[in-house]
Amino acid sequence: MSVRVARRRSAVRLATAAALLDVAVEVLVADPAASLAEVAEAAGIGRTTLHKHYATRDDLLRAVGHRAIDLWEQRIGTAVRATDAPDGGIRALAEAMIAVGPHLAFLWRNPIFDHAEDIGRRWKSVEPQALTVLQRARDRGLLRAEVADHWLLQTFYSLVYVAAESVYSGHLAPRSAPDLVVDTYTRGLGAS
Numbered sequence: 001m002s003v004r005v006a007r008r009r010s011a012v013r014l015a016t017a018a019a020l021l022d023v024a025v026e027v028l029v030a031d032p033a034a035s036l037a038e039v040a041e042a043a044g045i046g047r048t049t050l051h052k053h054y055a056t057r058d059d060l061l062r063a064v065g066h067r068a069i070d071l072w073e074q075r076i077g078t079a080v081r082a083t084d085a086p087d088g089g090i091r092a093l094a095e096a097m098i099a100v101g102p103h104l105a106f107l108w109r110n111p112i113f114d115h116a117e118d119i120g121r122r123w124k125s126v127e128p129q130a131l132t133v134l135q136r137a138r139d140r141g142l143l144r145a146e147v148a149d150h151w152l153l154q155t156f157y158s159l160v161y162v163a164a165e166s167v168y169s170g171h172l173a174p175r176s177a178p179d180l181v182v183d184t185y186t187r188g189l190g191a192s
Contacts, residue, residue, distance in 0.1 A: 017053060020045075021067040022103075024060060029102045029168075032109065036060065061112055062119070068103035069122045075099060076126060079133045087182060088137035093130060094160060094178040094185075101164020108161060127153065142186050159185055 023043040027034045036057055040050040054060040075096035082089030097104060113119045134152040137143050143152065159181045166172035172180065 017063075018067060020050075020053065021064050025064050025068070025103050025106050028061075028064065029106050029109075058112065061110065062116060064103075065107055065110070065113055065116065065119045066122070068100065068107045069119065069126060071100040071103050072097070073126055076129050080129050082133070083136070086140075087142060087186070088140050089133040090137050090142070090156075090185065091178050091182045093133045093156075094163070094181040097130075097157075097160040098164045098167060098174070098177045098181070101160065102168060104157075105161060105164060108157070130156070137186070156181075156185060 020043050024039045027039050027042045031038070036050055036054075037047045039060065040047045043050070050060075054063060076093070079089040079093035079096050082092045085092065107113055107119070107123070131149055131153055134143070134156060135149065138145060138147065138152065163172060163177040163181045167174050167177050
């Protein structure tokens with residue numbers, strides 16, 4: 001996505017730091033090498049104003065990382081509480097994660113977070129909630145019993161990532177994405 005597209009999306013004046021971070025994630029997902037000047041331009045603010053909020057590029061990246069986890073924490077509760085859903089809450093989890101797909105993609109793609117202990121700690125505090133939903137589906141027989149927890153999470157994340165990217169690129173309708181993730185996750189692609 002070009003800076004112009006991001007600027008169009010942020011045509012309304014940025015009223016909050018969260019809005020600034022949401023524009024930043026769009027710019028940085030589209031171009032991981034984007035400069036602070038490009039982020040500021042996309043947000044419709046001056047570079048100096050951006051530097052008042054985030055003194056360095058690393059400061060901005062960390063703030064975007066924390067924003068991604070904030071959004072994931074806010075949305076994951078619906079899936080965790082879907083205890084009586086026939087699918088154990090997998091669809092609600094897919095919907096929650098796809099909705100914040102660009103933010104999660106930013107976390108997953110950015111090597112700076114491999115060594116950011118604060119981001120890692122927060123990620124590890126939310127991840128068990130996602131695993132709970134997937135384990136519940138496994139316990140209900142929707143997933144094979146022998147599948148390890150790590151593989152449950154990683155394959156689910158992979159499908160969410162591809163679905164969110166497909167929505168972002170216009171190849172998949174936002175409303176179709178969660179169902180496609182669940183169907184692929186629970187039934188696979190092989191013919192039975």
